[in-house]
Amino acid sequence: MxxxxxxxxxxxxxxxxxxxxxxxxxxxxxxxxxxxxxxxxxxxxxxxxxxxxxxxxxxxxxxxxxxxxxxxxxxxxxxxxxxxxxxxxxxxxxxxxPRPHPEYAAPCVQELLPHEFFTEQDLVGHLRQLDESKVATATALDDLWDQRSELDPTNVINSLESYEDEPNPYTNATYEVFEVLKDGTAVRQHDKRDDSDDDILEAATVWGTIKEVNPRRNAVGRMTFLQEPSPLMLGAAHMTMAKHFDMDELFQQLVGTDGNKGKTKAFVNRAFEKDELHRRTFFFVFKYYTVVGEGLKPAPWQQYDNRPSDNRSPDHIDLAECSSILGLSLQGPHMKVVEGRNRRTRRNTRKGYVYDPFAPWHLLSIQCFPDDEHTMRGEEDDSKRFINGPYAFLDALVTEYRDAVKRYTGLNEMITKLITPPSEFMFNRKLRDKLLFEDQDFTYSRRYFWAYNTLGVINEGIKSMISAYLDTFNNDFWAGRHQTLWPHPRADSAEGRSYEFRMSSLRQDLERAVLDLHNMHAKNGRTRAEIRSLREQLFSGSSVKESRRAIEQGDNIKILTGVSMVFLPLTFVTSVFGITEFTISASDWRFPVTMVCVCVPFFIIIFILQTRGGMHAFKKCGNFLGRHLNRYLRAGSTRQHQVQHQGGQYHPSAGKRMLKRTQSGIPNGHAATTDPEKNARSPWPFLGKRRRRAGDLEVGR
Structure with a gap:
């Protein structure tokens, strides 16, 4: 075909x-x-x-x-x-x-971004006016939050950037700022050649870039990337982006688990939010784990093993929590209003506001990864044309997913190396015994437990990352026909088909990254199966070793018991004849005769009980004597009860008597009589025969 x-x-x-x-x-x-x-x-x-x-x-x-x-x-x-x-x-x-129509190029945003300018006085005033109840914001700003009242408005940047007296956890911080023009090209705003020796942009240089938006009045969009930012730069971003994002909400998702449960989650279907700022903003929060880079330290609010290096094992893998926020804000008024149906009343009672995807936009990316593995935009990205804000957002989303695959791959390799036995075990007997049997510190049990459960937590994060993509972007979205998420104004036109064609390349890149995550999830599952096999082999070998040790201890106890049994009758006889009240001479014949008569039968009994047949015969004799003794005692007890009941005044002399045992085993006497006067005298005439008889017995007592 x-x-x-x-x-x-x-x-x-x-x-x-x-x-x-x-x-x-x-x-x-x-x-x-x-x-x-x-x-x-x-x-x-x-x-x-x-x-x-x-x-x-x-x-x-x-x-x-x-x-x-x-x-x-x-x-x-x-x-x-x-x-x-x-x-x-x-x-x-x-x-x-769909292919681009020959008469239509890919559409781009044409409306310019509003010009904005901020000063250091604005920064200090903004930091001092932050809401005290925003715990996540205070956590993200760290020391800057406590020093707000002491900030000098004339020199706030330089005063907060001196870290000579204490270790600096933000040595790998980098920043990128781009402004997108009407033709979709991204223009770098920060100076790539910084004065520092390690090619890390200084905070003062970045502040000079982010404090002014659209300085040349020719930008339709702005992309700000903050990698491993310091508290000062987070505070500056909080001020410069406060008009476009709910920064307290972003910081809450960045440093906390409320709303995301510590996993990757998408917050993009927000057309029906009550707050207008929330309706025009869309963001992804990424939560997973990475290996801490050499000489680096995670942020104070990130989870990691903060033990000193001398207290860690040589094979320790230094993991840390990492998180990032990727957000998009669309400017201008809403494009249309859609009605949402209430699930309870099934009526169109909610109104959603949809914003134009070709409106001026702001893109903000905050990445907190203590591994120095973040992706920087290179020269090959200069040829990209960012036709609108959603396109730039999805392009950055591709980078986030690829970075996640790269970090997950590194984690899998390190954990696999940790649990894989070295090839020398085939030739080294001591190494084989070390791998097969657990030591006193439970080294391998601890290692396998940590690796197995760590991979399980990592796989849960991978599943949430895959779900965040699959649950958000469907066919209608990529065709520009989604009802609330960035719909194209004219999806069926030639311009709409051209837009769909441009978005298809991003779709392919995203789905390829998601497939890589699927493969990594399966690979982690295979590694977990290998760990489970190694753990079972370790438990099997250790169990056999412990059982053999228990058998050896039992044999030793048996020998010790036998020796004590030899001296026990001897000690008994000598202690009896050693009583000072007895005047028995050492040459008396009674001592050796008693010694022989006591010790020899005792030794014979002990010898017989040591054999399986003798023990079986002894048990049979014991059971036989126990049965007959129990039968004799039970018969005597029955006769005693009969004698006691015959002299009771509550049993008439006339009539046939019989003893009937109840469920509790206590015999009750019942007279089989039909005397109506006896029944009339009963204090419970309305009860049954057995219950009346019990009442009569109580009265008789």
């Missing part, structure tokens, strides 16, 4: 995959099609069965009921660097993705 390219433009290398039914025995790729050379324009490639795709890819492809999803660039664990990726399968009905 051939796919005929459209004649209104160049064929797109991107195709939309669909799900085929089970009646198709084999999937056909472009390499096997008759028009493969025309469509691909590259080297032909052999066929590949649909069943050869990795399981995570199929999971992602059908996660939302759609058969879409490109192959992962990190398919399973190792792919060749020169491997050429297949084009996704298509059907004739699906066609290609």
């Amino acid at each position: 051939e796919r005929i390219p459209s004649s209104d433009g160049a064929p797109s290398p991107l195709a939309r995959p669909v799900t085929f039914g089970t009646d198709l025995p084999r999937a056909m790729t472009l390499a096997s099609d008759t028009t493969a050379s025309t469509l691909s324009g590259g080297n032909p490639r052999g066929r590949r069965l649909t069943g050869e795709l990795p399981d995570p890819a199929r999971l992602l492809a059908h996660a939302n009921g759609r058969g879409e999803g490109p192959r992962s660039v990190l398919e399973q664990e190792s792919d060749s660097e020169n491997d050429i990726e297949f084009l996704p399968l298509t059907s004739p009905a699906s066609g290609y993705l």
